[in-house]
Amino acid sequence: MFEVSITFFTKLVELSFIMKKYFKIGIFLFILYSVYFGFITYSKLELISGFSAKSIASGHFLANRSQENIENNNNNFGVIRWATNEINESEKFATATVYGLKRRKAIYREGLGATLISDDFDISKSYEVPKRSKSKNKLLFPYGDIEPKDTVFANVNYAKLNQAVAKAFDSKEHNDKRTRSVLVIYKNRIIAEKYADGFTKNSVILGWSMTKSITGTLFGILEKQRKFDIYKPAPIAEWQNDNRKYITTNDLLHMNSGLEWEEKYDKICDATQMLFQTEDMSRSQLLKPAIFKPNTHWNYSSGTTNLLSGILRKQFKTHQEYLDFWYSALIDKIGMHSMIVETDMAGNYVGSSYAWATTRDWSKLGLLYLHKGNWNGEQLFYASWAKYVSTPTNGSGGDYGAHFWLNAGGYYPDAPRDLYSANGFQGQKVFIIPSQDLVIVRMGLSEDFDFNGLLKGIVGSVKK
Numbered sequence: 001m002f003e004v005s006i007t008f009f010t011k012l013v014e015l016s017f018i019m020k021k022y023f024k025i026g027i028f029l030f031i032l033y034s035v036y037f038g039f040i041t042y043s044k045l046e047l048i049s050g051f052s053a054k055s056i057a058s059g060h061f062l063a064n065r066s067q068e069n070i071e072n073n074n075n076n077f078g079v080i081r082w083a084t085n086e087i088n089e090s091e092k093f094a095t096a097t098v099y100g101l102k103r104r105k106a107i108y109r110e111g112l113g114a115t116l117i118s119d120d121f122d123i124s125k126s127y128e129v130p131k132r133s134k135s136k137n138k139l140l141f142p143y144g145d146i147e148p149k150d151t152v153f154a155n156v157n158y159a160k161l162n163q164a165v166a167k168a169f170d171s172k173e174h175n176d177k178r179t180r181s182v183l184v185i186y187k188n189r190i191i192a193e194k195y196a197d198g199f200t201k202n203s204v205i206l207g208w209s210m211t212k213s214i215t216g217t218l219f220g221i222l223e224k225q226r227k228f229d230i231y232k233p234a235p236i237a238e239w240q241n242d243n244r245k246y247i248t249t250n251d252l253l254h255m256n257s258g259l260e261w262e263e264k265y266d267k268i269c270d271a272t273q274m275l276f277q278t279e280d281m282s283r284s285q286l287l288k289p290a291i292f293k294p295n296t297h298w299n300y301s302s303g304t305t306n307l308l309s310g311i312l313r314k315q316f317k318t319h320q321e322y323l324d325f326w327y328s329a330l331i332d333k334i335g336m337h338s339m340i341v342e343t344d345m346a347g348n349y350v351g352s353s354y355a356w357a358t359t360r361d362w363s364k365l366g367l368l369y370l371h372k373g374n375w376n377g378e379q380l381f382y383a384s385w386a387k388y389v390s391t392p393t394n395g396s397g398g399d400y401g402a403h404f405w406l407n408a409g410g411y412y413p414d415a416p417r418d419l420y421s422a423n424g425f426q427g428q429k430v431f432i433i434p435s436q437d438l439v440i441v442r443m444g445l446s447e448d449f450d451f452n453g454l455l456k457g458i459v460g461s462v463k464k
Helices: 002-062 067-072 078-082 158-166 208-224 249-253 270-277 302-313 319-331 359-370 383-389 451-460
Strands: 083-088 093-098 101-109 113-117 179-186 189-195 204-206 355-358 420-424 428-433 438-444
Touching (some): 002 067, 002 113, 002 270, 078 083, 158 179, 158 451, 179 359, 208 319, 208 359, 208 420, 208 428, 270 302, 355 359, 428 451, 438 451
Antiparallel strands (some): 083 093, 204 355, 420 428
């Protein structure tokens, strides 16, 4: 019995030593992980506070929404919710920190929207704003300001249509669709329109990357005006002494330049550094090397679009002419009077990401393309441009054209293959369906949404 007790005690001591050993190893690994996590997280803090400050400033001063509303909706995801925000009403700016660290500031300027600035940005320096033309007329929507009359089409099943639209919105029990608005236009007439609580036809909403389609369209307009040839090498002096000199504007419009670029928003990458740390966004991809030959590797890039914005700027003698052109040639020309395209610190339009407009005004971009560039009798770009942007580019699998997304590869299996669209982060969409004479807009806060089901229901409600 005594020998058994000694043996048991010995085993107990050995087990204790083993447990202490593994406990120490566990503590060491925990500390190592904590240091690693802290290092990785700390490097992201400037991006977190930058996103939050910019979102608060734009949402409050441009879209007239409260700080609480923005924090509980736009900023309530991932690590962005860590930020603490403040609004200065009198001086029109917003700041954000993360646990008191990495304070960032975004200022609001009438006509230019909100701009995330660095500590050395001179806020007292004078600046130019675009000259807008917002003349009223007595025409019906979409060509004028008169509220559209009810139009009943015999070939539209309105019960089925309204059911499809209603299914796009959250119920009292579920809040996973997060749709803010759906607008359906058939033969230039609104046949369905619905908004979530807190939003109306007058609410301006950020289109995110739908802005890219605005930027691309301006090149079609310049082509129609015979002021720019997209098939010539891109007019960038820094590229003339290396293999980048062969990249054309056509390659850039198709996201097929071969330039190095990483766009992943769950990490620090080229795109996040450009949007939240760079003074002149037009140069972010300009400085990148070519890692492939042009027109051989498709790679979606917000840097490319801001590079195009910089190219547009160089087509004008003055900064004022550049600022005015976006509105006079396109935005105000088609009555998108609610739209504001925001600028970076260097005065470039952030053509990749920062256009705001009402749902109805976003639909006008779709209608312009549905009518192949003709707006109420005036041809803004050649009809062939609509075909150009909706033709698949190499390597995209039929999903991308020229600054528009496509359904040629059947991404939406129950929607017509001729559908193409302007797409933005969190599920902003302007769908153009030429074969059905339809434009459909959905604005929201979630990409985890059944777009195929929405399209199937709407298209199925309209008999050809």
